[in-house]
Amino acid sequence: MIFWASLFVSLAASAGTPMDPASVYRSHCAACHGADRFGAMGPALLPESLERLRPDALLDVLRNGRPATQMQGFAGELGDATLDQLAGWLRTAPAGTPRWEQADIRASRVIYHAPGTLADRPVFSADPSNLFLVVESGTHHVTVLDGDKLEPIHRFRSRFALHGGPKFSRDGRYVFMASRDGWVSKYDLWNLTLVAEIRAGLNTRNLAVSDDGEWVTVGNTLPQTLVLLRAGDLSLERVYPVTGADGKSSRVSAVYDAAPRRAFIAALRDIPEVWEIPYAGKTAFTPRVIGLTDVLDDFFFDQSYRHILGASRSAAGQVIDLDAGRKVADLALTGMPHLGSGITWVRDGREVMASPNLKQGAISVIDMQTWKTVATIPTNGPGFFLRSHEATPYAWADAMMSPKRDTLQVIDKQTLAVVGSVTPSPGRTAAHVEFTRDGRYALVSLMEADGAIVVYDAETLKEVKRLPMDKPIGKYNVFNKTTRSSGTSH
Ligand code: HEC
Known part of the structure; x- marks a missing residue:
């Protein structure tokens, strides 16, 4: 039959x-x-x-x-x-809402190496704190790069379509990666091997790792949940259905670790709320809901994680004081600022924050005390990322969403003038900069199928070398991420 x-x-x-x-x-x-x-x-x-x-x-x-x-x-x-x-x-949803219950999550878990069975020191000689992970989305691989020699030391296959940045444990030993289809992978960077995997959802935005290294939280869009896992063996601890005060459920747009608060912060896509889930203290694991007047699409934390600067769908920006649990200021922003990719630095003795714009060739610079826009830097076109490092006077901006997508502009953080630019390969998309631990070199992604990581001297802007990669969409330096460098998003 x-x-x-x-x-x-x-x-x-x-x-x-x-x-x-x-x-x-x-x-x-x-x-x-x-x-x-x-x-x-x-x-x-x-x-x-x-x-x-x-x-x-x-x-x-x-x-x-x-x-x-x-x-x-x-x-x-x-x-x-x-x-x-x-x-x-x-493109149409199956009849009946797809379900992925606690039992499904638990049954999906695979343990490759039980905790305590791998060596407690690196199996290679490179400085483990200056490694880079390069996510190659072409054929779904990850390359581990020695940040001193600027050479790959290992390459492994990842789950299909990693989503959100990989997140390191504070000691830099483990890295946690989420895939579009909800797989969470724990990888031991010292032993260069996968430790465990679990499928936390059917469609996932990203994950966050607690500063104490004990917890992983996964933000899902399907089902509409936040999933709390034990970082040690990725076992399931708890599933939070994401339902607002009015009973409406929501997709998660992103979840972050707010280390100084010892809490996870989740941004929600469909309801005007921000959730804080502490992982220490008396209220540990009980979500605190902060009600907003408008849904936040994308946001930025100040370095203390006290404030979030958020952009809403109407593009109006607002500043939310997480301690007070309410809006404390409006931001004068136009276009579609990509606050999630913002960075901070000190200029004339004051802390400023700058973020690229997805709809305008302009970078807004905001004073972090008055929340006023102090400058708007015209650029080649709408871009996605802005990156810098404590040890470099420059910030690097792409124009990925414009005809000048092949060129990055280099901005002086004090004068706010564009002082240079690099074009790794004319006509081909170049974006996403990450610096070596000491800030000496800037690594740029040539985001093409036969792409590359192009290494620049961060001072002279001269190309130093080129490492072939398969659509390298992002790269993440262990030191800059684990020390929460102000020049990169965490
Ligand atoms: C022999 C196994 C196999 C069969 C049969 C198969 N696929 Fe696939 N499909 C795959 C794999 C593996 C990938 C991932 C390819 C990659 O790495 O990009 C894929 C990718 C896709 C993608 C791209 C998904 C994305 O997000 O990029 C679509 C769409 C798709 N398949 C649809 C179909 C449809 C429709 C059929 C039936 C008519 C089908 N496939 C049959 C294995 C299969």
Whole structure:
């Protein structure tokens, strides 16, 4: 029976008669992507999973597959009309809300090395505090780079589509990574091996690791939950359904560790609330809900983690005092500031914060005492990241969302003038800078399939070397992240 049913599906589909997409999916896709579309050997194919795939890119994968992967193209086998229908069907939610319960989370956990079974010192000679992790999104790999020699020492396969930055334990030994499809991986950087994995959700934004190294919190969009794991063995501790005061549930837009507060802070996408979940003290693990007047899309913490500077959908900015639990100022911002990528430094004895803008070729500089915009620096175009380091006088900005996406501009942090620029490869996207531990070198991503990490001398802006990488979207220096450098987001 089953044989005849699938034969019939194949014949009808190839004859150009559009078929019921659900049955095409069952016969051609479910074996790799799961009967419930939650993913199996291949990635999850729920509408949330495909959010970042443009319509033409989706059709291209269905027709032509992805080279050098198990995903073959179906252009020869299924007609255009069928593939169009299938693409539309993949964008619609399955009947019945997809469920991923505590039992599913627990059952998914894999332990590769039990706690205490690996060596307590690095298996390599490089300085473990000056390592970089480079996330290569092309074929889903991570490269471990020696930050002194600027050479790779190891490369390993990651889960499909890592999401949000990897987060290090304070001693730099472990790194925790979340994938789009909800997998959390704990990796031992000293032993260069995976320790444990668990699937915390079906669609995940990012994760945060507590400063005391005991806890990992995962922010999900599907189901709409925050998931608390024990950092030691990734065992599940608790699931928080994200439901607001009015009963409406929300996706998580991001979760952060606010180390000085000994708490996680979660930003929510659909309800005007910020949640603080302490991991120490009398109220540990009980969320404190801070009500807002407007949903915050994206935000920045000051270095003390007392204030958050947030942008709302209406683009109006606000400053929230987390101790007082309320808004204390408005920010005069235009366009779409990318506050999550903001940095701070001291200028004329005052702390300022600067953030790129996703809609305007401009960087806003805000005084952290008065919350007034003190300058707007015109740039080549809308950009995504702004980066600096305590030991360099410059901040580096990309123009990733503009025709000048191949060029980074270098801004003097005191005069606020653009003093230089670099173009690693004309016509090809360059963005995301991270500095070596001492701030001497700036590593830039050439974010292309046959891309590279391009290393610049941070003072002379001369290229020092180029390391080939497969779409290196981000890189993270152990020292700068674990010391919460003011020149980078944490
Ligand atoms: C033999 C296993 C296999 C089969 C059968 C298969 N896929 Fe895939 N598919 C994969 C793998 C593996 C990937 C990930 C490729 C990569 O690394 O980019 C993938 C990727 C995809 C992607 C891209 C997802 C993303 O987020 O980038 C889509 C869409 C997709 N498959 C749809 C389908 C559909 C629809 C079918 C059936 C018509 C199908 N696949 C059949 C293994 C398979």
